[in-house]
Amino acid sequence: MTTYDHNDDTQTTTDSTAAAISGEAVTMPMQLAPPSAGIDSAERQGNAVEPESLPKVFNLEELQVYYGSHHAVRDVSMAVCANQITAFIGPSGCGKTTVLRCFNRMNDLIAGARVEGLLAYHGVDLYSAEVNPVEVRRRIGMVFQKPNPFPKSIYENVAYGPRIAGIKKKSELDDIVERSLVQAALWEEVKNRLKASALGMSGGQQQRLCIARAVAVSPEVILMDEPCSALDPIATSRIEDLMLELKSEFTIVIVTHNMQQAARVSDVTAFYSTEVNPDGDLRTGLLVEMAPTVDIFSNPSDELTEQYISGRFG
Amino acid sequence: MSATIPARSTQTGPDMQEALRGGTLSGGRKAKNHVASGLMVLAFLAAAIPLVVMGASVVSQGYRAVLSGSWWTQPIPETGRSDLANNQNLSDLGFGTPSDAGASSSVVLGMAPAIVGTLLTVLGAAALAIPLGIMGAVYLHEYGKNNWLAKFIRFMADVMTGVPSVVMGVFIYTIWVLPRGVDGKSAWAAALALACLMLPIVVRSTEEMLRLVPDNLREASAALGTHTWKTTVKVVLPAAIAGITSGSLLAVARAAGETAPVVFVIGFVTTVNASFSGANTTLSAQIYGQQQAGGVLAQDLAWGAALTLVIIVLALTLIARRISRRFELS
Numbered sequence A: 001m002t003t004y005d006h007n008d009d010t011q012t013t014t015d016s017t018a019a020a021i022s023g024e025a026v027t028m029p030m031q032l033a034p035p036s037a038g039i040d041s042a043e044r045q046g047n048a049v050e051p052e053s054l055p056k057v058f059n060l061e062e063l064q065v066y067y068g069s070h071h072a073v074r075d076v077s078m079a080v081c082a083n084q085i086t087a088f089i090g091p092s093g094c095g096k097t098t099v100l101r102c103f104n105r106m107n108d109l110i111a112g113a114r115v116e117g118l119l120a121y122h123g124v125d126l127y128s129a130e131v132n133p134v135e136v137r138r139r140i141g142m143v144f145q146k147p148n149p150f151p152k153s154i155y156e157n158v159a160y161g162p163r164i165a166g167i168k169k170k171s172e173l174d175d176i177v178e179r180s181l182v183q184a185a186l187w188e189e190v191k192n193r194l195k196a197s198a199l200g201m202s203g204g205q206q207q208r209l210c211i212a213r214a215v216a217v218s219p220e221v222i223l224m225d226e227p228c229s230a231l232d233p234i235a236t237s238r239i240e241d242l243m244l245e246l247k248s249e250f251t252i253v254i255v256t257h258n259m260q261q262a263a264r265v266s267d268v269t270a271f272y273s274t275e276v277n278p279d280g281d282l283r284t285g286l287l288v289e290m291a292p293t294v295d296i297f298s299n300p301s302d303e304l305t306e307q308y309i310s311g312r313f314g
Numbered sequence B: 001m002s003a004t005i006p007a008r009s010t011q012t013g014p015d016m017q018e019a020l021r022g023g024t025l026s027g028g029r030k031a032k033n034h035v036a037s038g039l040m041v042l043a044f045l046a047a048a049i050p051l052v053v054m055g056a057s058v059v060s061q062g063y064r065a066v067l068s069g070s071w072w073t074q075p076i077p078e079t080g081r082s083d084l085a086n087n088q089n090l091s092d093l094g095f096g097t098p099s100d101a102g103a104s105s106s107v108v109l110g111m112a113p114a115i116v117g118t119l120l121t122v123l124g125a126a127a128l129a130i131p132l133g134i135m136g137a138v139y140l141h142e143y144g145k146n147n148w149l150a151k152f153i154r155f156m157a158d159v160m161t162g163v164p165s166v167v168m169g170v171f172i173y174t175i176w177v178l179p180r181g182v183d184g185k186s187a188w189a190a191a192l193a194l195a196c197l198m199l200p201i202v203v204r205s206t207e208e209m210l211r212l213v214p215d216n217l218r219e220a221s222a223a224l225g226t227h228t229w230k231t232t233v234k235v236v237l238p239a240a241i242a243g244i245t246s247g248s249l250l251a252v253a254r255a256a257g258e259t260a261p262v263v264f265v266i267g268f269v270t271t272v273n274a275s276f277s278g279a280n281t282t283l284s285a286q287i288y289g290q291q292q293a294g295g296v297l298a299q300d301l302a303w304g305a306a307l308t309l310v311i312i313v314l315a316l317t318l319i320a321r322r323i324s325r326r327f328e329l330s
Helices: A010-032 A041-049 A096-103 A133-139 A154-164 A170-183 A203-215 A233-246 A259-265 A293-298 A303-309 B013-020 B027-067 B088-092 B112-144 B148-162 B165-184 B187-212 B215-222 B228-256 B260-265 B283-293 B296-329
Strands: A056-067 A070-081 A085-089 A113-121 A140-143 A221-225 A251-255 A268-276 A283-292
Touching (some): A056 A096, A070 A096, A070 A268, A085 A096, A085 A259, A096 A113, A096 A268, A096 A283, A133 A140, A154 A170, A233 A251, A233 A259, A259 A293, A268 A293, A283 A293, A293 A303, B112 B228, B112 B283, B112 B296, B165 B187, B165 B260, B187 B228, B215 B228, B260 B283
Parallel strands (some): A085 A268, A221 A251
Antiparallel strands (some): A056 A070, A268 A283
16 A cells, blocks of 8 residues: 555444444534425425335426526426435436536536526525535535536545545545545556546446545436436446445435436436427427336337437437 | 659569669659759758857856856846946946946856746746636636627627737726825736736636547536536546646746736736735846947847747746646546
């Protein structure tokens, strides 16, 4: 171990740190807004005790997204449940990525983007005035289409989020970095070169590093925007395995162009499509159908879905 | 014209060899190619001649002064106008006679005050303009983007880049030197004038460098729950730092060579004044002043100062290029 010193007694601290951080993650959603804000939090707990239905993490009602005057997505209503992988599929331009980027308010960074309707996270409207987008993004992480590691070392990439969150102690950071890289199935490959630049890794490794970086801040939800579209089939399959492992700890929403990928990894699939506006060539996306993945692929209830998954359009 | 596109199937073996060598091109096309190449070489030479002649004359006229051991450490010998009040020295220095060639050999050549003054004013200007310029650029690119204030600042920076440097000198003379009377002329006043000159350059070059930082790094940082200012400090500025440094050093190099704003506000000394207050002098002011003074000694001093300035600016430019090369590799 040349670049990263850890000794035998780190194991106990790893456990306690993990507990502290997951404990923090459980209580954090409550601090998102004052108790008076948003929707009744008792409803959420009511959901949690129902044995047959998983707790709802997101609840969308009639969500509308505009880019300037362009109505990009209309009337999306859905629920995303905890510890499930929810896949968004559909042809290009149907608004899947746009909706995904609403979940952690990344669309705020795009000038002219505007959201209407309800997007509730544990009953709190994410777009209400008193919600701070920075706090939202601490709880809802994101992995992007193109691997985008910082031009820093592998270690610094993973430690970036925890450092921003205020963790300064070297031993604590070391533990988080190791645990996150292990979770991202990257530890064995990089443990001897943590100080090397992240830009020297392969595309698949970079994307797993980005997953490790997202996992390091212990979010509750991880949004993935076509995470495998820039990767070869072997790297893709590693990421898919990884998603299935992360599912027990995180809620995952993934946008994918690859229907087989949705069929392989997701529990629930939402199919989006587009409609051409009569007064111009800009298209509006809409949610056609959302159902358990087995049903979508074996027995879609909508004609459009059936055509798309059988390859007749899109 | 014989240069038709040959049918593909006819070219095999030696024919193909000939074709790939360009043997089937018409003489006219080859000739045009040679003429165009020749014209471009000529254009390059025409552009390079003034540069070479100027460099050669500065080096040949200035090297004796610069290489004399006293140049970098000794005060400036009195010449021309500066010692009109002390006329006796004139004959000692060999002024006023047509055969005063070689007179400078009897005098200790020195330029230390101007070298110190140049470093002082340029460092002062850099300390004022670079932090302010970088913060301004961060506002423009990371916060203001295209709002009216950012557009206004960008426009004003462009206008300021185009303002003749002498105007900056007059401006500082009016608002800083005049109210302070005789004490007003100082290295600090010159630093202020140069800072005014550097500021728009630093703002615009830094903004260009920030533009080169890919947005997906900002998104990655934001997605981890990071405030914009922290993203800027931890991700954006480190990614752009090499480019910002080289842009700022080029602004410094440009300021080091400015004469007009400096001679207005810096006064005149012949001994080292290593402080921001009180009259001072710079290399560019010496080039101008000594050339005005006349006489062989003054000419030697002016050429020596010119070569010294070229050396300092060249050193700054080389450092800037070294840093920007590292930037390109990463």
